[in-house]
Amino acid sequence: MLKNDLFLRAARGEHTERPPVWLMRQAGRILPQYRSLRASLSGFKELVETPELACEVTIQPVDELDVDAAIIFSDILVIPDAMGLPYEMIPGKGPFFPRTITSAEDVHQLLEGEEAAASINYVFDAIELTKKELNNRVPLIGFAGAPFTIFCYMFEGQGSKTFSKAKKVIYQNPGLAHILLDKITSSTIAYLKNQIKAGADLIQVFDSWAGVLTPHSFATYSLPYLKRIVDEIKDVPVTLFAKGTWHSLNAIADTGCNVIGLDWTQSPKDVRKLLGEKQVFQGNLDPCALYADADTIRKMTNTMLHEFGPHYIANLGHGVYPDTPLDNVKVFVETVKRFNLVENT
Amino acid sequence: MLKNDLFLRAARGEHTERPPVWLMRQAGRILPQYRSLRASLSGFKELVETPELACEVTIQPVDELDVDAAIIFSDILVIPDAMGLPYEMIPGKGPFFPRTITSAEDVHQLLEGEEAAASINYVFDAIELTKKELNNRVPLIGFAGAPFTIFCYMFEGQGSKTFSKAKKVIYQNPGLAHILLDKITSSTIAYLKNQIKAGADLIQVFDSWAGVLTPHSFATYSLPYLKRIVDEIKDVPVTLFAKGTWHSLNAIADTGCNVIGLDWTQSPKDVRKLLGEKQVFQGNLDPCALYADADTIRKMTNTMLHEFGPHYIANLGHGVYPDTPLDNVKVFVETVKRFNLVENT
Numbered sequence: 001m002l003k004n005d006l007f008l009r010a011a012r013g014e015h016t017e018r019p020p021v022w023l024m025r026q027a028g029r030i031l032p033q034y035r036s037l038r039a040s041l042s043g044f045k046e047l048v049e050t051p052e053l054a055c056e057v058t059i060q061p062v063d064e065l066d067v068d069a070a071i072i073f074s075d076i077l078v079i080p081d082a083m084g085l086p087y088e089m090i091p092g093k094g095p096f097f098p099r100t101i102t103s104a105e106d107v108h109q110l111l112e113g114e115e116a117a118a119s120i121n122y123v124f125d126a127i128e129l130t131k132k133e134l135n136n137r138v139p140l141i142g143f144a145g146a147p148f149t150i151f152c153y154m155f156e157g158q159g160s161k162t163f164s165k166a167k168k169v170i171y172q173n174p175g176l177a178h179i180l181l182d183k184i185t186s187s188t189i190a191y192l193k194n195q196i197k198a199g200a201d202l203i204q205v206f207d208s209w210a211g212v213l214t215p216h217s218f219a220t221y222s223l224p225y226l227k228r229i230v231d232e233i234k235d236v237p238v239t240l241f242a243k244g245t246w247h248s249l250n251a252i253a254d255t256g257c258n259v260i261g262l263d264w265t266q267s268p269k270d271v272r273k274l275l276g277e278k279q280v281f282q283g284n285l286d287p288c289a290l291y292a293d294a295d296t297i298r299k300m301t302n303t304m305l306h307e308f309g310p311h312y313i314a315n316l317g318h319g320v321y322p323d324t325p326l327d328n329v330k331v332f333v334e335t336v337k338r339f340n341l342v343e344n345t
Numbered sequence: 346m347l348k349n350d351l352f353l354r355a356a357r358g359e360h361t362e363r364p365p366v367w368l369m370r371q372a373g374r375i376l377p378q379y380r381s382l383r384a385s386l387s388g389f390k391e392l393v394e395t396p397e398l399a400c401e402v403t404i405q406p407v408d409e410l411d412v413d414a415a416i417i418f419s420d421i422l423v424i425p426d427a428m429g430l431p432y433e434m435i436p437g438k439g440p441f442f443p444r445t446i447t448s449a450e451d452v453h454q455l456l457e458g459e460e461a462a463a464s465i466n467y468v469f470d471a472i473e474l475t476k477k478e479l480n481n482r483v484p485l486i487g488f489a490g491a492p493f494t495i496f497c498y499m500f501e502g503q504g505s506k507t508f509s510k511a512k513k514v515i516y517q518n519p520g521l522a523h524i525l526l527d528k529i530t531s532s533t534i535a536y537l538k539n540q541i542k543a544g545a546d547l548i549q550v551f552d553s554w555a556g557v558l559t560p561h562s563f564a565t566y567s568l569p570y571l572k573r574i575v576d577e578i579k580d581v582p583v584t585l586f587a588k589g590t591w592h593s594l595n596a597i598a599d600t601g602c603n604v605i606g607l608d609w610t611q612s613p614k615d616v617r618k619l620l621g622e623k624q625v626f627q628g629n630l631d632p633c634a635l636y637a638d639a640d641t642i643r644k645m646t647n648t649m650l651h652e653f654g655p656h657y658i659a660n661l662g663h664g665v666y667p668d669t670p671l672d673n674v675k676v677f678v679e680t681v682k683r684f685n686l687v688e689n690t
Binding site for chain 2: 159161162164167168170171172211213214215217244246247264265266267270286287288289291292293296318321323
């Protein structure tokens with residue numbers, strides 16, 4: 001049915017003529033049409049919570065960049081919001097939670113599972129509408145934050161260099177930590193299943209703050225919950241992107257996820273050596289590489305494509321930075337599209 | 346001459362009965378005597394720039410915690426300050442540079458080498474005074490920021506999650522980046538040599554932001570400058586602590602540095618496997634582990650000590666967080682002091 005199913009075929013481990021390409025945060029400030037729509041609105045949440053608007057900005061990069069996948073415009077923080085901790089998005093600063101978790105009682109009062117997920121209808125509606133409007137041009141990616149990353153925000157209330165308030169809980173009250181992680185996980189699974197019902201073709205889970213954990217803490221407080229999500233999502237491929245977890249790539253592969261997302265500190269040769277030629281990877285150009293001139297971008301991109309070889313989805317190692325010149329993003333996308341896997345690897 | 350030379354013997358790769366122990370940021374907010382002195386002053390820079398005060402807070406943790414080394418109270422940002430870019434310390438926010446580098450002309454105007462270092466007399470005076478006041482109880486560590494980390498602040502003007510402004514320069518103008526890194530390096534070498542003349546017994550170089558670089562960028566924009574510093578410091582041992590550079594530990598060892606500092610994402614067993622039993626490591630307990638109860642701290646610390654074995658300096662994997670309970674810091678220090686290397690490894 002899909003006119004361009006390159007991304008899904010690659011995610012399933014099938015042969016592709018060239019690597020598919022998309023960018024994390026492709027629906028966002030790099031696009032003038034996004035900036036102009038965003039300027040006309042009251043705030044970020046209006047965009048996330050209005051399906052017609054979310055649909056519009058989701059499709060903008062497909063029109064403008066001709067990428068091989070769309071990702072529904074939303075935010076990982078809709079889950080804590082739905083569980084009972086609303087967030088605000090402060091311009092120029094980022095997310096902020098007026099209330100955070102300060103006691104076991106706070107944890108017990110949070111909604112979980114289907115009961116939490118049900119209130120995120122605006123995302124399911126946005127996915128349905130986007131699938132219709134995309135008219136099978138490219139697949140649509142659904143997503144959620146990993147339980148540990150959501151846990152971080154629930155205690156910290158905002159971004160942090162160390163997430164020491166959240167980590168304090170895992171050292172001082174591991175039992176409570178697991179109760180909360182369990183509630184977040186059940187909510188996330190229900191949320192993702194509803195995204196798939198609404199039409200999402202692949203699910204990506206973002207463990208944005210996993211890198212603040214020791215290998216042992218990651219194995220204890222993040223990985224088992226990622227595994228549960230992978231186990232429960234049966235109908236579509238799953239991508240796990242746990243930033244900064246270079247020490248646990250084998251364990252991430254063992255969850256049975258289809259695709260492993262990589263940040264830019266990983267060397268393609270090393271991960272191929274570790275997990276073999278058949279593991280599907282996604283990533284991992286340094287987002288700052290797109291500040292370079294066109295020739296340099298082409299050269300770095302081609303080196304990366306060559307080193308990953310087949311079973312690979314081209315992307316950056318992080319969301320594209322908002323001040324990246326649009327022309328440079330296009331050079332990146334076009335370089336991937338011109339790469340012939342048979343000739344070059 | 347030193348009554349307690351355990352730290353220096355370990356740093357030089359000699360046998361020690363137990364691992365020496367100190368903490369990064371031990372002279373700071375964890376101590377009530379520091380907080381009370383700090384509250385009486387106009388600001389952070391008064392403390393850094395007044396030798397008598399810097400001396401006082403440097404010795405506080407030796408008195409209170411009985412650690413095996415003191416580290417001169419100062420800041421890595423004295424170097425950009427001396428080169429011509431003054432910094433301010435904004436309470437609750439961190440460092441801020443009213444002027445940053447915006448052109449090649451800005452780079453050319455910076456002082457370098459001995460000319461830059463000469464103006465940091467207040468640190469050399471603080472070291473001389475502290476050596477006298479310490480009266481050979483324990484060695485005194487001198488330090489500086491790594492050239493790449495200083496480079497980051499010179500463009501960014503403050504802390505950042507991505508340091509994308511600084512990284513933009515290495516992708517857009519690598520030639521200018523190397524000119525600036527060279528000037529920072531010559532200033533840092535002169536600065537460190539003067540610290541040694543004033544009495545510093547070991548030098549630690551902090552590459553706090555090296556982790557934002559790809560392995561290739563680290564090898565190009567950080568490592569050669571670290572190597573130059575190690576080559577130039579001949580009279581005392583050198584510790585390199587490049588946070589987040591798990592991918593380049595072999596190359597860091599190849600600089601010839603005496604001690605490799607490790608952050609908490611490294612597994613002691615893995616680094617021993619990689620670099621052998623004779624490499625001296627320093628680190629690397631998760632700073633958040635000190636939020637746990639005393640028994641848990643003892644257990645985690647003993648596991649770490651056992652796994653590193655000999656040729657090792659106990660520390661955290663990062664500076665101790667300001668809200669760490671003092672009693673927990675003491676449990677950590679005492680656990681190391683009770684550990685018998687002969688019996689336990």
